[in-house]
Amino acid sequence: MASVKTIKDVNLAGKRVFVRVDFNVPFDAQGNISDDTRIVGALPTIKHLVDQGAKVILASHLGRPKGEKNLKYTLAPVAKALSERLGQPVLFVPDCIGPEAEKAANELADGGVILLENARFYKGEEKNDPEFCQALAKLADAYVNDAFGTAHRAHATTEGITKYISGPKVSGFLIEKELDFLGEKTAKPERPFAVILGGAKVSDKITVIEALLEKCDTMLIGGAMAYTFALAQGKKVGDSLSEPDKIETAKACLAKAEAKGVNFLLPVDTLVTDKLDFGNAQVGETKIVEGDIPDGWQGVDIGPKTIELYKSEVAKAKTILWNGPMGVFEIKECAKGTFAVAEAVAEADAISIIGGGDSVKAIKKSGYGDKVSFISTGGGASLEFLEGKTLPGVAALEQA
Structure with missing residues (x-):
């Protein structure tokens, strides 16, 4: 995907700027924000616009209200948290279109910030409805997308609105960074380039595997997808989570790796x-096996020999991309492999990229989150971008 213009390339002083952010943050049982990573991630872009004297109109979704106004998913608490982080007032507007939203946008002072209510309270957001897009566009003279996590969706606030805004349509700093690390730094990596892939399913990541086999020198496989590859090699996997219908797919990957000269490690x-109770975070008896896994037993983590093998490979790398845990890291007894890989990635003398989803939870839980080069904010968007797919929310922006 070609590079896009960013907020550094345009002067937005005095303009009403519609900024699509990703404030889809988690809340605890008491209704407090339990992780404000996404709010913090948006601050550089917001501060840049404020310092430039733009009128900043922030829009986001939160949860899945399914096109209905459901105050369980209101962004009001996010406005309060953002105001504290930003060090200036953030006016919360209880709608995202209509007279109240238009009045707030039109009366906004230079350098002022408002946060609109959850765009997904309207069915038109996910349907990318032209009328809804036009109503949103009435609020602004320019558009900035800084929500990489939703850039793979052609929704009203990520793509449709851009058709009705005549001014600049550029990316914020967060998307710029995502495109640089997931794009440029994996397309032209410093070598050796090691890719670590985990998670449950080969089927979820098959196109990513195929795309990355074109670029990487080494690929390390962990998590439940390893058991599908084991089946492809004629091994037994007991009761382990696997995809027997994807054996031919796994065989094709192994053949491609061999043809490309990629060091493909399982x-x-x-x-x-012998027992996994994920809900209560408990396992029964555990043991280490080499080769076939007996019936009645299931794999839940990589073993100690694999940990040492993977650590030594990671240590040689100059670029590392990690997407997906090595085992059921949410359970203490099954987290050793994932956390050992996290440590190896963090300690390596390399550009280290954590590619969204569970890998982000794992690297943070391991305590090494602040020691890697880049943590992607996109789950599905990261995977689709690595696959080489066009992201509608990026394609809608002006090309550099």
Whole structure:
């Protein structure tokens, strides 16, 4: 995907700027924001616009209200948290279109900030309805997208609105960084380039595997997808989570890796258990096995020999991309492999890129989150971008 213009390339002073951010933050049982990473991630873009004297109109979704106004998903608490982080008032507007939103946008002072109510309270957001897009566009003279996590969706606030705004349509700093690390730094990596892929399913990541086999020198596989590859090699996996219908797909990947000269590594030993209770975060008896996994047992993590093998490979790399845990890291007894890989990635003398989703939770839980080069804010968007797909929310912006 070609590079796009950013807020550094345009002067937005005095303009009403519609900024699509990703404030889809988690809340605890008491209704407090439990992780404000996404709010903090948006601050550089917001501060730049404020300092430039733009009138900043922030829009986001939160949760899945399914096109209905549901105050369980109101962005009001986010406005309060953002105001504290930004060090200036953020006016919350209880709608995202209509007279009240238009009045707030038109009366905004230079350098002022408002946050609109959840765009997904309207069905037109996810349907990318032209009328809804036009109503949103009435609020602004220019558009900035800084929500990479939703850039793979052609929604009203990520794509449709751009057709009705005549002024600049550029990216914020967060999207710029995502495109640089997930795009440029994996397209032209410093070598050796090691890719670590985990998670449950080969089917979820098959196109990513195929795309990255074109670029990487080494690929390390962990998580439940390793058991599908084990089946492809004629091994037994007991009761492990696997996709028997994807054996031919896995075989094709192994053949492609061999043809491309990619060092494709699968676990040489596995931590197995005879009982997994994910809901209560408990396992039964555990043991380490090499080779076939017996019936009645299932793999839940990579074993100690695999940990050492993977650590030594990661240590050689100059560029590392990690997407997906090595095991059921949410359970203490099954987290050793994932956390060992996290440590190896963090300690490597390399550009280290964590590609969204569970890998982000894992690197943060391991305590090494502040030691890697880049943590992607996109789950599905990261994967689609790595696959080489066009992201509508990026394609809608002006090309550099």
